[in-house]
Amino acid sequence: MTSLFHSARPTADTVRSEAPRATLRGAGWRSHLGTVRAKARYLRLLAWPVYGFLLWRYVDKNGLPYNNDLVFVWLIGALIAAAVHSGNRFGWLRVLRDWVPVMGAVWAYSLLRGYGSHTPWAVHWAPQVAFDKVVGGGQVWTVHLQHWLYTPGHLHWYDYAATTVYMSHFFAVFVVMAALWRKRHERFTRLVALYLALTFAAFATYVLFPADPPWLAAQNGHLPAITRIVQDVLNQSGLPRAGSLFENGSRFDNDVAAMPSLHASYPLLLTLFFWPVAKRRWVKVLLVAYPLAMAFSLIYGGEHFVIDILAGWTYTSVIFFGLNHILDRRAKRRAERLAAAGADDHGGLSHPEKRPAEKIRT
Numbered sequence: 600m601t602s603l604f605h606s607a608r609p610t611a612d613t614v615r616s617e618a619p620r621a622t623l624r625g626a627g628w629r630s631h632l633g634t635v636r637a638k639a640r641y642l643r644l645l646a647w648p649v650y651g652f653l654l655w656r657y658v659d660k661n662g663l664p665y666n667n668d669l670v671f672v673w674l675i676g677a678l679i680a681a682a683v684h685s686g687n688r689f690g691w692l693r694v695l696r697d698w699v700p701v702m703g704a705v706w707a708y709s710l711l712r713g714y715g716s717h718t719p720w721a722v723h724w725a726p727q728v729a730f731d732k733v734v735g736g737g738q739v740w741t742v743h744l745q746h747w748l749y750t751p752g753h754l755h756w757y758d759y760a761a762t763t764v765y766m767s768h769f770f771a772v773f774v775v776m777a778a779l780w781r782k783r784h785e786r787f788t789r790l791v792a793l794y795l796a797l798t799f800a801a802f803a804t805y806v807l808f809p810a811d812p813p814w815l816a817a818q819n820g821h822l823p824a825i826t827r828i829v830q831d832v833l834n835q836s837g838l839p840r841a842g843s844l845f846e847n848g849s850r851f852d853n854d855v856a857a858m859p860s861l862h863a864s865y866p867l868l869l870t871l872f873f874w875p876v877a878k879r880r881w882v883k884v885l886l887v888a889y890p891l892a893m894a895f896s897l898i899y900g901g902e903h904f905v906i907d908i909l910a911g912w913t914y915t916s917v918i919f920f921g922l923n924h925i926l927d928r929r930a931k932r933r934a935e936r937l938a939a940a941g942a943d944d945h946g947g948l949s950h951p952e953k954r955p956a957e958k959i960r961t
Contacts, residue, residue: 646683650676671702674773678780697780701791708798712805712853722855724811724821727904734905741813742823744899749826754835761896762832768862768893775869789926790872797868797918801861801911810858814901828900859910860903866890867915 654673657664664670675698682690731739748757772794779787817825870886877883890912897903 643684643686646680650680670769670773671698671705674777675699675702678777681781697784697787701776701795704795705798708802712802712856718806718809720807720809722809722811723858724816724819727810727858727906728816728821730906731904739813739822740898740905741825741901745826745828745901748899749828751826754832758828758832759836760892761900762829764889764892764896765829765862765900765902768865772865772869789923792926793868793872793919793922794865796922797864797915798861800914800918801856801859801864804859804914805853805856808858809855810907811855812857812902812907813904815854817901825901827902828896829902857903858907859914860897860907861911862897862903863890863894863908863911864915866893867912868919871915871919 653676657673664673675694678694678698679691682694728739731741734740735743748755772790776787776790776794779790811819811821813822814825814827816822866889870890874883874886877886894908897908898905
C-alpha cells in the first residue's frame, strides 16, 4: 500500500519535468490568442474599406441607389461595418435584430405603393389645380416659379440646390435613424414608429385618392408645359445612370401618389421630433429651413402642388402629436406598474409583517 501511495504522488523530478511543458503550453495558447487578436484587428481595419469598395462598385455599375429597399440594404451594411470596426463580436446580430423588421415594413410599403397605382378610381387633378390657382393668383405656383427662374438648357445654382434637397428625401430620415440607433436607442424606436405610421397613412390615401403631380397634369394637357427640374438636372449634369432611374422607373413606382407629399412630410417630422431638444440656434435654423427648402424644391421642380405639401404637413402634425400622446400614456402606465411592483417587493404592504400591528390578526 505504501508503495502504491508513493507511486501515485508526483515526485520532485516529475514536477520539475512537467513545469516547462505547462509553461510551453501556456505560451502556446498565449501565442495563439495573440494571433487571433491580430487577425481580428485586421478584420476591423478592413471593414470600412471593403464596404466602401463594394458600394463604389455598385454605384459605378447601377447608379445611385435611391429606392427604399436598396437604401436600407446599404445602410444596414454600413452599420454592420461599424459594428465590426468597433470590435463588437455580436454587434452585427443586434443590427439585424433591430433593422431587418424595419426594412421589411418599408419594403412592404414600397411594394404596396406600386400596386396602389392600379386603383379602380379615377385619378384626381382638378381639385389641386383649382386650389393652387386660388393661392397663386390665377395660375399654379409651379408655372409661376418655372417662368421666373428656369432657363431651358441652362442650369442655375438653385437648380442644383433644389435637386440636392429633393434627393435628400431618400437618405435623410434613414441616416438620422442610424445615428439615433447608435446613440439613443429609445429615441430610435420612437422615430421609427412615427415614420411607419406616417408612411402607411399616406399609402392609404394614395389608394383612396390617386392624384396627379403637376408634371403629369401638364403632360395630360391640364396645365401649361412643366419641366421636371430634378430629372433635367440629373440628365444634364453628367450622371446618366442616376438620371435613368426616372426614365426606367421601378416596379415600385406610383406616379399618382402625390397627395399627401411624403417628400414634404419627412422634413417636418424631423423638425417636430428634434425641436424640443434643439439647443443651438443654428440647429433650429436648419430645422426650420429644411422643410421650407423641400417645399420650394417640390413646387419649383413640378413634383407637387401646394395643396399636396399642406396635406403632407397636416398628416405629419396629426400623427406626430397624436401618436406621441398615445405612446407617452402607454409609457407612463408601464412606469406606474413597474413602480407599484417595486413597492410591493421592497417595502409595500403586501406582506403581513409590513402591515401595521393593529391590522395583523393572530
